[in-house]
Amino acid sequence: MSDSHAMETPLAVEHEARPELRHHFADEQQQRNAASLGMWWFLGTEIMFFGGMFCGYLVYRRMYFTEFAAASRTLNLPIGAFNTVVLLCSSLTVAMAVRFAQLGNRKMQVRMLLLTLVFGLAFLGIKGKEWGDKYKEHHIPTFNHYNVISGEGALTNVKGNAELLGLDKITDPVKRQQREAEIQQRTKIFYSLYFALTGMHAIHMIIGVGIFIVITWMAHKGRFTPEYHTPLEIAGLYWHFVDIVWIYLFPLLYLIDRRGA
Amino acid sequence: MATVAVPVEQKNYLNAEYGIRSWLFTTDHKRIALLYLVSITAMFFVGGFFALLIRLELLTPAGDLLLADTYNKMFSMHGQVMVFFFLIPSIPAVLGNFLIPMMIGAKDLAFPRINLLSWYIYIVAAGLYLWCIFSGGVDTGWTFYTPYSSLFSNTHVIEAGLAIFIAGFSSILTGLNFVVTVHRMRAPGMTWGRLPLFVWSHYATSIIMLLGTPVIAITLVLVVLERTLNLGIFDPSRGGDPVLFQHLFWFYSHPAVYIMILPSMAVVSEIIPCFSRKRVFGYTFVAMSSIGIAVIGFLVWAHHMFVAGISLYSALVFSFLTFLVAVPSAIKVFNWTATMYKGSLSFSTPMLYAIGFIGLFTIGGLTGVFLATLGVDVHVHDTYFVIAHFHYVMVGGAVLGFLGGMHFWWPKITGRLYPEGWGRLAAVIVFIGFNLTFFPQFILGYLGMPRRYWDYSHMPEWQGLNVLSTAGASILAVGYLLPMVYMLWSLRYGKIAGDNPWQATGLEWKTPSPPPTFNFDETPIVTEEAYEYDKMPLPEEVSLER
Numbered sequence: 047m048s049d050s051h052a053m054e055t056p057l058a059v060e061h062e063a064r065p066e067l068r069h070h071f072a073d074e075q076q077q078r079n080a081a082s083l084g085m086w087w088f089l090g091t092e093i094m095f096f097g098g099m100f101c102g103y104l105v106y107r108r109m110y111f112t113e114f115a116a117a118s119r120t121l122n123l124p125i126g127a128f129n130t131v132v133l134l135c136s137s138l139t140v141a142m143a144v145r146f147a148q149l150g151n152r153k154m155q156v157r158m159l160l161l162t163l164v165f166g167l168a169f170l171g172i173k174g175k176e177w178g179d180k181y182k183e184h185h186i187p188t189f190n191h192y193n194v195i196s197g198e199g200a201l202t203n204v205k206g207n208a209e210l211l212g213l214d215k216i217t218d219p220v221k222r223q224q225r226e227a228e229i230q231q232r233t234k235i236f237y238s239l240y241f242a243l244t245g246m247h248a249i250h251m252i253i254g255v256g257i258f259i260v261i262t263w264m265a266h267k268g269r270f271t272p273e274y275h276t277p278l279e280i281a282g283l284y285w286h287f288v289d290i291v292w293i294y295l296f297p298l299l300y301l302i303d304r305r306g307a
Numbered sequence: 308m309a310t311v312a313v314p315v316e317q318k319n320y321l322n323a324e325y326g327i328r329s330w331l332f333t334t335d336h337k338r339i340a341l342l343y344l345v346s347i348t349a350m351f352f353v354g355g356f357f358a359l360l361i362r363l364e365l366l367t368p369a370g371d372l373l374l375a376d377t378y379n380k381m382f383s384m385h386g387q388v389m390v391f392f393f394l395i396p397s398i399p400a401v402l403g404n405f406l407i408p409m410m411i412g413a414k415d416l417a418f419p420r421i422n423l424l425s426w427y428i429y430i431v432a433a434g435l436y437l438w439c440i441f442s443g444g445v446d447t448g449w450t451f452y453t454p455y456s457s458l459f460s461n462t463h464v465i466e467a468g469l470a471i472f473i474a475g476f477s478s479i480l481t482g483l484n485f486v487v488t489v490h491r492m493r494a495p496g497m498t499w500g501r502l503p504l505f506v507w508s509h510y511a512t513s514i515i516m517l518l519g520t521p522v523i524a525i526t527l528v529l530v531v532l533e534r535t536l537n538l539g540i541f542d543p544s545r546g547g548d549p550v551l552f553q554h555l556f557w558f559y560s561h562p563a564v565y566i567m568i569l570p571s572m573a574v575v576s577e578i579i580p581c582f583s584r585k586r587v588f589g590y591t592f593v594a595m596s597s598i599g600i601a602v603i604g605f606l607v608w609a610h611h612m613f614v615a616g617i618s619l620y621s622a623l624v625f626s627f628l629t630f631l632v633a634v635p636s637a638i639k640v641f642n643w644t645a646t647m648y649k650g651s652l653s654f655s656t657p658m659l660y661a662i663g664f665i666g667l668f669t670i671g672g673l674t675g676v677f678l679a680t681l682g683v684d685v686h687v688h689d690t691y692f693v694i695a696h697f698h699y700v701m702v703g704g705a706v707l708g709f710l711g712g713m714h715f716w717w718p719k720i721t722g723r724l725y726p727e728g729w730g731r732l733a734a735v736i737v738f739i740g741f742n743l744t745f746f747p748q749f750i751l752g753y754l755g756m757p758r759r760y761w762d763y764s765h766m767p768e769w770q771g772l773n774v775l776s777t778a779g780a781s782i783l784a785v786g787y788l789l790p791m792v793y794m795l796w797s798l799r800y801g802k803i804a805g806d807n808p809w810q811a812t813g814l815e816w817k818t819p820s821p822p823p824t825f826n827f828d829e830t831p832i833v834t835e836e837a838y839e840y841d842k843m844p845l846p847e848e849v850s851l852e853r
Contacts, residue, residue: 080491084418091520094521096525105551238532239540
């Protein structure tokens, strides 16, 4: 007991030499492990958060499969795929920024982070354009002009949808009207979930961009060294997570059934 | 003047700094715990006020005190305030916050600033909820069932939903802090097998907070979106599924019951060995049963929906899983009892609460098994039987645990003893008042009195039991107010407690009371298991009694 006491440096002196070490941690290793475990658990809560919506999506997709598939075909596949690539690129630049921090290359670190911001904002811009198109097509559920039966946004404008929805076989006008009303309702649920899911994802992206503006600034100021770059690392974890959410969203929303479309 | 008794005025977390700023910008887990204590106590009285109005209305069969719509708001807001703003933060955010770092020999929680942030988030949420109350309240029941909440209710559902959504983040951050702290901040020698059971239970609670709370958050977001944007996800007339809402709601809100009860079990697991002067019986089983409750607790939610149109087969599975969750709960009860068996018992105030907890939790838990039985549930579903059942768990269990814990660690928190005689009296009053309030409700429920009714003039014979219940509630209120008074009194006039008035084991008792800001002058090194009571001397008062 007395031995270990004699060896101990007074707390204040010990910590003064290591400005990044917060007072309640014994050493940097412990601090880094705590931060990264905290972020992993936080991502666990995020999975549950999105999980609630994914669960709703699965329930309704099973209940109203044909309507979901038909509505899914109205989403802009090339743009969605391009956006996926953009987001994947941003994850790559984040990973490279972490690598350059480990190597102590500040210039490349900042460049990679700036690229990340560009990719992130590009993703949001493209997403915004897609939403704008949905507005023009009258596909936004909350508005009174919502219409998937006729006009610019009619589901039947997409090849194969009339067969998928069974509209081509209905000749009786009353029955056709009933079916159309049904389609109108059920696709509304699809688009509600589409906007809820992509909207929640976009909010996470916006938060991510905010975080990375701070991180880029810190990198620019030379705050990250090969020994200490925990903020960059855990912000990177968050970014990758938001990316992964999109990796699931893209097939679930855009690729329900593209056969013959 | 009373401080004369202290030989040297030591610097501790309370007198290290003064002024309102030193509290509002503190990152000390002990100070944040006290901030929480004050805030949740305030919310407890808000919720208690609604309870008072409910009980007064039910004193007579006719609906004569409140309007029907007002009554709906009263029970809704009573439930929401008590569950989301008192019970869920109660023991974890106050006692857990205060004790977990000390129990594992750490200087603070892993993320002190996030800890403070969680309190501010709680305050924002509570403020928004109070605003909702004063602008007219909410009447959906605490459960927000759709499509009523999303389509028909003309009350402030959005404010209430958002307030609870925000409060959820406060509890997520608390849980996150606890999990990381337990994993990463333990002192040398503090192995998992040496952790106090208090910490094990809070670890299990934190896992539920982390994995459950996000689901209610997104569910409430969907309800708010449905209401503001007129979506129809949960509206059956537009192809939506209201039962999906119930699944999502109870996926959190059933495990939330364990967020409320596990911390109480944590407290009881500390009190019982201390006042039995014995090692806890079956440490590993008690620790693992906490984890078991957390895990199985996630698999039982649909037992709230047996009459909501779920399939018979899934109802059977959920019924079986619900029976299963009784097993770890029973393990705890048996182990506490076995700990007391042949121990040197002393019936100090915390022990009275702990013993009260065991009895009332057993009743609450066993009636839960009745309710998990499909046939019985059909009969008593949505009656006062259910109300009595969950109040036995939430009040008889969670609140008694909270009061017991507050008494047990009061000397550590404040450095002073509360008056023991008053303490025991209050504990007995709470026990009597509680049983008088809620036992009649079991009978009322079995007789068929539905929950949430404001007028029972078609069945005037229910009045006798309702009068008993209201009378009990008044006694219970006295039992709550008494500790408020004498504990505040003891802040100034209480006897100086000393470091370890109960001669309890655990690192938190090895540091001065009140503890210094960083808890320990030097990081402790743990060499023994928890609850080595055979090595501890008897506390002064107990040895005098003998």
